[in-house]
Amino acid sequence: MAVTIKDVAREADVSIATVSKILNNKPYISESTTQHVKEVMKRLNYHPNAQASNFKYKRSGNIVFLAVTELHTAFHNPHMFEILCGAQNVIRNKDYNLPFMGVSDTQDAYESVKKIVGCNTADGILVHGSATSRPLVDFLVKNNFPHIIIGRPPFASSTCWIDTNNRVSGQMAMEYLEECGYTQIAFIGGPKSDEISRHRLQGFVSYMNINRLTIQDDFIKYGTYTKESGFLMMEELLCQPTLPDAVICENNQIAMGAVHAAEKHQLSIPKDMGLITFDDYPLSQLIDPPLTVIDIDVHEIGRQAASILLQKINNPALQVQSFVTLPNLIIRSSTQNQNKMSHSLI
Amino acid sequence: MAVTIKDVAREADVSIATVSKILNNKPYISESTTQHVKEVMKRLNYHPNAQASNFKYKRSGNIVFLAVTELHTAFHNPHMFEILCGAQNVIRNKDYNLPFMGVSDTQDAYESVKKIVGCNTADGILVHGSATSRPLVDFLVKNNFPHIIIGRPPFASSTCWIDTNNRVSGQMAMEYLEECGYTQIAFIGGPKSDEISRHRLQGFVSYMNINRLTIQDDFIKYGTYTKESGFLMMEELLCQPTLPDAVICENNQIAMGAVHAAEKHQLSIPKDMGLITFDDYPLSQLIDPPLTVIDIDVHEIGRQAASILLQKINNPALQVQSFVTLPNLIIRSSTQNQNKMSHSLI
DNA sequence: TTAAAATAGTATAACGTTTACCTAAAAAAA
DNA sequence: TTTTTTTAGGTAAACGTTATACTATTTTAA
Numbered sequence: 001m002a003v004t005i006k007d008v009a010r011e012a013d014v015s016i017a018t019v020s021k022i023l024n025n026k027p028y029i030s031e032s033t034t035q036h037v038k039e040v041m042k043r044l045n046y047h048p049n050a051q052a053s054n055f056k057y058k059r060s061g062n063i064v065f066l067a068v069t070e071l072h073t074a075f076h077n078p079h080m081f082e083i084l085c086g087a088q089n090v091i092r093n094k095d096y097n098l099p100f101m102g103v104s105d106t107q108d109a110y111e112s113v114k115k116i117v118g119c120n121t122a123d124g125i126l127v128h129g130s131a132t133s134r135p136l137v138d139f140l141v142k143n144n145f146p147h148i149i150i151g152r153p154p155f156a157s158s159t160c161w162i163d164t165n166n167r168v169s170g171q172m173a174m175e176y177l178e179e180c181g182y183t184q185i186a187f188i189g190g191p192k193s194d195e196i197s198r199h200r201l202q203g204f205v206s207y208m209n210i211n212r213l214t215i216q217d218d219f220i221k222y223g224t225y226t227k228e229s230g231f232l233m234m235e236e237l238l239c240q241p242t243l244p245d246a247v248i249c250e251n252n253q254i255a256m257g258a259v260h261a262a263e264k265h266q267l268s269i270p271k272d273m274g275l276i277t278f279d280d281y282p283l284s285q286l287i288d289p290p291l292t293v294i295d296i297d298v299h300e301i302g303r304q305a306a307s308i309l310l311q312k313i314n315n316p317a318l319q320v321q322s323f324v325t326l327p328n329l330i331i332r333s334s335t336q337n338q339n340k341m342s343h344s345l346i
Numbered sequence: 347m348a349v350t351i352k353d354v355a356r357e358a359d360v361s362i363a364t365v366s367k368i369l370n371n372k373p374y375i376s377e378s379t380t381q382h383v384k385e386v387m388k389r390l391n392y393h394p395n396a397q398a399s400n401f402k403y404k405r406s407g408n409i410v411f412l413a414v415t416e417l418h419t420a421f422h423n424p425h426m427f428e429i430l431c432g433a434q435n436v437i438r439n440k441d442y443n444l445p446f447m448g449v450s451d452t453q454d455a456y457e458s459v460k461k462i463v464g465c466n467t468a469d470g471i472l473v474h475g476s477a478t479s480r481p482l483v484d485f486l487v488k489n490n491f492p493h494i495i496i497g498r499p500p501f502a503s504s505t506c507w508i509d510t511n512n513r514v515s516g517q518m519a520m521e522y523l524e525e526c527g528y529t530q531i532a533f534i535g536g537p538k539s540d541e542i543s544r545h546r547l548q549g550f551v552s553y554m555n556i557n558r559l560t561i562q563d564d565f566i567k568y569g570t571y572t573k574e575s576g577f578l579m580m581e582e583l584l585c586q587p588t589l590p591d592a593v594i595c596e597n598n599q600i601a602m603g604a605v606h607a608a609e610k611h612q613l614s615i616p617k618d619m620g621l622i623t624f625d626d627y628p629l630s631q632l633i634d635p636p637l638t639v640i641d642i643d644v645h646e647i648g649r650q651a652a653s654i655l656l657q658k659i660n661n662p663a664l665q666v667q668s669f670v671t672l673p674n675l676i677i678r679s680s681t682q683n684q685n686k687m688s689h690s691l692i
Numbered sequence: 693t694t695a696a697a698a699t700a701g702t703a704t705a706a707c708g709t710t711t712a713c714c715t716a717a718a719a720a721a722a
Numbered sequence: 723t724t725t726t727t728t729t730a731g732g733t734a735a736a737c738g739t740t741a742t743a744c745t746a747t748t749t750t751a752a
Contacts, residue, residue, distance in 0.1 A: 002466065004737095004738055004739085005738065005739065006738080014701080014702090015701070015702050015703075016702095016703095016738090016739085016740095017701075017702060017703075017704090017740085017741085018700085018701060018702075020739065020740060020741085021701090021740095023739090023740095024740080026741095027699085027700095028698085028699055028700055028701075029699095029700065029701075030699085030700060030701090033700080033701085045464070047461075047464030047465045047466075048465065048738085048739075049465065049466050049737095049738055049739070050465045050466065050467055051397070051400065051401055051406050051466055051467075051738085051739095052401060052707095052737075052738035052739045052740095053738080053739055053740075054397065054739090055397055055398060055401045055707060055708080055709095055737090055738080055739075056706085056707055056738080056739045056740050056741090057707090057739090057740075058707065060397050062443065062445070065446070069431045069434075078424065078427075078628070080427070081424075081426070081427040081430075084427075084446060084448075085415045085448050088415075088446055088447065088448045089448070092447070092448075097408065097410075097443070097445035097447075097467070098445055098446050098447075099408070099443035099444055099445045099446070100411070100430060100434055100444055100445070100446040101434065101438070101443075101444075102430075102431050102434045102435070102438075115393075118391075118393030119393045119394065119395065119396045120348065120393075120395050120396065120397055121396055121397075121443070227632060252632075253632065256632055256633075260634065281628065282424070282627065282628060282629060283628060283629055283632060286573060286598075286599065286602055286629060287602075287633070288606065350707095350708055350709085351708065351709065352708080360731080360732085361731070361732045361733075362708090362709085362710095362732095363710085363711080363731075363732060363733075363734095364730085364731060364732075366709070366710060366711085367710090367711095367731085369709090369710095370710080372711095373729085373730095374728085374729055374730055374731075375729095375730065375731075376729085376730065376731090379730085379731085394708085394709080395707095395708055395709070397708085397709095398707075398708035398709045398710095398737095399708080399709055399710080400709090401707090401708080401709075401737060401738080401739095402708080402709045402710050402711090402736080402737055403709085403710080403737090404737070
C-alpha cells in the first residue's frame with residue numbers, strides 16, 4: 001500500500017542501500033544521484049516508515065508519561081497537564097512520541113512500568129509524582145531503565161527526580177512581602193506533617209532569621225488545605241491581640257477562605273493586609289482581589305525533565321543528579337507596596 | 347540484550363513458530379508443549395516485543411491525541427486533559443498507546459497530521475477541536491485516515507465529530523430552574539456571534555416556548571466571556587424595572603462577575619436569585635456560593651471518541667456518523683427549591 | 693608510472709515477530 | 723486394511739529499514 005524504500009530504489013534505478021544513505025545523509029553518494037533520488041521520493045510522495053526505522057535501531061521512539069489520574073483529578077493537579085505540555089515540546093523536536101499513560105493508583109502504575117520495561121514499549125519514562133512508589137522506583141533503578149521522577153519522592157532512593165525548591169518559595173514569598181513594606185507576617189499552612197508545607201515554612205523562617213526579623217509564634221497556623229480551614233485560621237489570627245499586616249497562605253483554597261474572613265472583618269486586601277499564596281491555579285487570577293502568587297514554573301519542569309531524560313537515553317553511562325527548579329513570583333493585586341502607595345498615584 | 351522469542355525457542359527446544367503460536371493462542375499445539383514453553387517464558391522472564399509485533403502486523407499501535415496547546419492554555423481548556431484521560435482509559439485496554447501531541451497553532455497541527463499519516467506514526471488520530479482546520483480535515487478525509495474530531499467543526503465536512511449538545515444544555519438549565527420554582531429567567535451570554543452561546547440560548551428559548559413561558563427581551567444580555575462583562579450585564583439587569591429571579595450565565599467567569607454584582611446589590615444567591623452556569627471548572631465549586639452547573643461529560647466524550655475510533659480502525663469499511671453526548675446537571679448551592687424552602691428547614 | 697586512498701555504489705544480513713506452506717504422525721473414515 | 727483427515731509442529735520468507743562488508747572506479751600520492 002504505502003510507498004517504501006524499495007519502490008523508490010526501483011523507480012530511481014539504484015539500490016535500497018543508496019536510498020537509505022541519502023535518507024540518513026551518509027557520505028559517498030554523488031550530488032547527482034542524491035538529487036535524482038530525492039526527486040523520485042517527492043514524486044512518489046515517499047515518507048520513511050518511522051516504525052521500521054525505530055525497530056531496526058532497537059528503539060521504540062516512545063517516552064511514556066505516567067501519572068495517576070483518577071476521575072476528576074484535574075483540579076487537584078492542573079499542573080500535570082502543563083508538565084505534560086512542557087515535556088512534549090522538548091520531545092517532539094527529537095522525533096520521540098510521548099504516550100500519555102494515566103493509571104488508577106500506584107499499584108497500577110507499578111504494573112504498567114513492569115509491562116513498559118518488559119515489552120520495550122518505551123525508551124524512557126517520566127513518572128509523575130502521583131504515580132511513584134518505592135517498588136516502582138526500585139524496579140526502574142534495578143533495571144537501569146532511563147527515567148525521571150517529577151516531584152521529589154517521599155522516600156530515600158538513588159533515583160533521579162526533579163522538583164521545585166519549596167524552601168526558596170517560602171523565602172521568595174517573605175522577601176517580596178518585606179519589599180512591599182509588610183512587617184508583621186503570618187503563615188497559614190496545611191497539615192503540620194506535610195513536607196511541602198514544612199519546606200515552605202522553613203524558607204519563610206530562615207529568611208526571617210537571616211534578616212533578623214522576629215516571628216510571632218501565634219502568627220503560624222496549621223490546618224488543612226481547604227477553604228474552610230483558611231477561613232478559620234484567618235479568624236483566629238484576627239482575634240488575637242496583635243494583628244499581622246500580611247499573611248502567607250499555603251494554597252489557593254486556604255487563601256480563598258482567608259480572603260472571606262478578612263472581608264467579614266472589613267479588612268481591605270491589600271491595603272490593610274497583604275496576602276500571598278503558592279501555585280498559580282486559575283482561581284488565583286479570578287477571585288477578588290486577584291492573588292499574588294509564588295508559582296512553580298511548571299513548563300520548565302516538564303521541559304527539563306524531558307531534556308535530561310533524553311540525555312540519559314542517548315548516553316546511558318551518564319550519571320545525572322536530581323535537580324530543582326526555581327519558583328516564579330507573579331504579582332497581582334493582593335499585595336501592594338505599602339511605602340510608595342501615594343507615589344504611584346501622583 | 348533482552349530475551350527474544352528465539353531464546354525461548356532454543357531453551358524450550360521447539361521452533362520459534364511454535365512459541366509464536368502459543369503466544370497468539372493458535373490451535374494445533376499440544377497442552378504439554380504449551381505448558382512447557384510457558385514455563386520457559388516465565389523462567390527467562392520473556393516479554394514479547396510489542397514493537398516487532400506491531401511492525402509485522404503493519405500497525406503502529408499508536409493513536410495520536412492532537413491539540414493546540416499554547417503556553418498556559420490549561421484554564422482556557424481544562425477539559426482537554428479530562429478528554430485525554432477518558433480516551434486513554436479506553437485505549438489502554440486495547441494495547442494502543444496514546445501519544446499526546448501538542449502543537450502551537452492550526453497550521454502546525456496540519457503539518458503534524460501530514461507527517462503522522464505519511465510516516466505511519468499512528469493508526470488513528472483524535473483531533474481536539476482546538477487543532478481543527480478545513481485543510482486538516484480535508485486531508486484526513488481524502489486519505490481515508492481514521493480520525494474523530496472532538497468538538498463540532500465550524501465548517502461543513504463529511505468527517506466524523508463528537509460534541510456535547512449545547513441546545514440540550516440550555517434546555518436543561520431552564521428545566522432545572524423551573525423545577526426549582528424560578529419563573530423570571532435572565533440569560534447572560536458571551537458574544538452574540540459565538541456558536542456555542544447561540545445554541546445554549548436556543549435551547550433555553552425553545553424550552554420557554556414549548557412550555558409557554560414568556561421571555562422578556564431585556565432579560566437577554568450579550569457581552570464577553572469575562573468576569574467584568576458578567577458584572578456589567580448583571581448590573582444592567584438589576585437596574586431594570588422588573589427583576590429576574592434567576593439568571594443563566596454562559597460561563598464561570600461571567601457567573602463570577604454576576605455573583606459580585608448581586609452581592610453589591612445585597613441580593614442573596616440562591617434565595618433572592620438563582621444562578622446556573624455551564625462547564626464545571628474548578629472555580630465553580632470554590633466560590634461563594636458554589637455554583638450549580640450544566641457540565642459536559644468530558645470523560646464520556648473522551649471515552650466515546652476513543653472507542654468509536656477503535657471501531658473505525660478495526661473495520662475501515664465502517665461508516666460511522668458524528669454524534670453528540672448529553673450534558674450533566676451538577677446541583678450546588680447557587681440554586682435552591684423556591685417552593686419547599688421552609689420544608690427542608692423543619 | 694604505480695600504489696594507495698578516496699569515492700560511489702551494491703549485495704545482503706540483520707532487527708523480532710507472524711504466517712503461509714510444508715511434513716509427519718495419529719486418528720478417523722472408508 | 724487402506725485412505726483420508728486431523729493434529730502437532732517445523733521451515734523460511736516477509737514486514738521496511740540500517741549497516742557491514744564488499745566491488746569497482748576515480749583521484750591522489752609516491
